[in-house]
Amino acid sequence: MASLLFNSLILLNFILFPISKLEIGWRNKSQTTADIEIFVELQQIFHQPSGNREGCSTDIPLGADKSGKILKVVVDTNDFDEYEFRLFMDGVPLDAYMEEHKQRYNAWIIERLGSKLKLVFDGNQENMFFRGQNIETEKTQPSFEVSVWEGKFKEEYTFRIVKTLEGMGQLTAVLYVNGEKN
Incomplete structure (x- = not known):
């Protein structure tokens, strides 16, 4: 999300000084030889004075097919x-959207044999994602203060997430990979 904010600040110059097209390029990590380019057309929807104020706004569809979220x-x-x-x-204002996103998802980096992999837990759906795949997750609740989610990825990894309710209503989440605390 920080990169989204940084890129949006760069877009500020283009909104204040309108252009017809902005080209943004990056290398897709899953494709080693191909460059992927995104073309974002910035159009001023309005630029009109209101009293002594002026303003403009632009909607930018996100996602490869431009049917995702709207910035x-x-x-x-x-x-x-x-x-x-x-x-x-x-x-939704970006700071509120980011706060909701942080409360909904937990993410951990798992380092094994020199490689770094990410496990993401969706608190609303109560499921895990690992290596781009949804992992079947089972929830148990041994007590009021503790909830446990367990999932298995092939025969390589067994994940266990323990969320504990502590003082002042704070939740702490701990990940165990193959029985060891991550």
């Missing part, structure tokens, strides 16, 4: 003629 970039001036730059993801 809304709003540039406005305040009463002191200073620019205000606001970002929204599907109509």
